[in-house]
Amino acid sequence: MSTKQKILFIFTSADKDVLGQPTGWYLPEAAHPYYVLAPHYDIDFAAPAGPNPPIDQYSVETFKDDESVKFLNDDVVKEKLAKAFKLTDLKAEDYAAVFYPGGHGPVIDLPTDAASIKLSSDFFQAGKPTAAVCHGPAVFVNVLDSNNLPIFKNRTVAGFSNAEEEQAGKTKNVPWLLEDKILEKGGTYVKAKELWAVSAPSHRSSVDEFLRKYSQMQEKIAVDGNLITGQNPASAKGVGVAILRQLQGTA
Numbered sequence: 211m212s213t214k215q216k217i218l219f220i221f222t223s224a225d226k227d228v229l230g231q232p233t234g235w236y237l238p239e240a241a242h243p244y245y246v247l248a249p250h251y252d253i254d255f256a257a258p259a260g261p262n263p264p265i266d267q268y269s270v271e272t273f274k275d276d277e278s279v280k281f282l283n284d285d286v287v288k289e290k291l292a293k294a295f296k297l298t299d300l301k302a303e304d305y306a307a308v309f310y311p312g313g314h315g316p317v318i319d320l321p322t323d324a325a326s327i328k329l330s331s332d333f334f335q336a337g338k339p340t341a342a343v344c345h346g347p348a349v350f351v352n353v354l355d356s357n358n359l360p361i362f363k364n365r366t367v368a369g370f371s372n373a374e375e376e377q378a379g380k381t382k383n384v385p386w387l388l389e390d391k392i393l394e395k396g397g398t399y400v401k402a403k404e405l406w407a408v409s410a411p412s413h414r415s416s417v418d419e420f421l422r423k424y425s426q427m428q429e430k431i432a433v434d435g436n437l438i439t440g441q442n443p444a445s446a447k448g449v450g451v452a453i454l455r456q457l458q459g460t461a
Contacts, residue, residue: 214250214251214252215251215305215457216252216254217251217253217254217306217308217309217453218253218256218300218305218307218309219256219308219309219310219311220308220309220326220329220349221235221257221263221294221310221311221315221316222258222263222315222318222319222320223258223263223264223315223319224264224316224319224320227314227315227380227383228318228382229383231383232267232268233264233266233318233383234265234266234313235263235264235266235313235315236266236311236312236344236345236443237269237270237273237278237281238269238275238277238446239311239312239343239344239443239446240281241281241446242277242278242446242450243309243343243450243453244281245280245281245450246447246451246453247450247453250457251307254290254295254300255290255291255294255295256295258296258297258319258320258323259296260294260296261292261293263291265313266314269443273443297323297325297329298325300329301329301332302329302332302338303332303336305333305338307333307338307341307453307456308329308341309339309342309449309450310341310342310346310349311343311346312342312344312345312346312370312443313345314345314380314383314384316345316349317348317384317385317386318385320349321348321349321350321351322352327352330350330361331353331355331361334353334437337436338436339436339453339456339457340436341438341439341449341452342438342440342449343439343446343449344369344441344442344443344445344446345369345370345388346369346439346440347367347368347369347392347439348369348388350362350437359396360395362396362397363395363396364396364398365398365434365437366397366432366434367392367398367400367432367437367439368399368401368432368439368445369388369389369392369399369440370388370389370441371401371405371441372389373401374405374441375389377405400432401430401441402430402442403428405427405428427444428441429442429448430445431445431452436456438452438453
């Protein structure tokens, strides 16, 4: 049996967005942090409904980088997904950190999932790294700190921006926009200076091309105490690195 500390990855169980279109968790946002952290820590997967949390197939089709492809074909990962725990069966005290990958799915089910809210609150209030990327920070909108205040209040937070949502053509697929919600909860929202390495065109087919070019997306990581958030898929690896640094005391 491994003696390494454990990190908890929490996935969405939502497979449809508010328009009834397919959704789920986003491939690179799980894959990139996983391979940063897995050499150092045991990682458990969990979701509200437990096994086989739904993946956003668009992310599978879009992201063909080495780590994303490896994640899809990794037998250890496949087993973790197939045997993902139910959130109601878990305790924060058994883990060193928690991380939420994004995708539109987490905006649908996790912000109001009682078990997720409790776990996140327990992790955060215990001073453990409490992290999410892209749409993932949406899961924290109802999470409270030890003063019974929203964990966004008076803290710096990154997450998928309104502009990125508009360029992706997905503003109607979610119940609210993450950037707006962070500000509503009293957070200081931050994002990359530029969304893309070059000017982004307005029509959907060209946006798809940008999304296929991972290097064109601009990274933004926000670390405010033990709250760690990232703006978009390009920020996923950086969130993993930030978690690692906090756990190893090098932040």
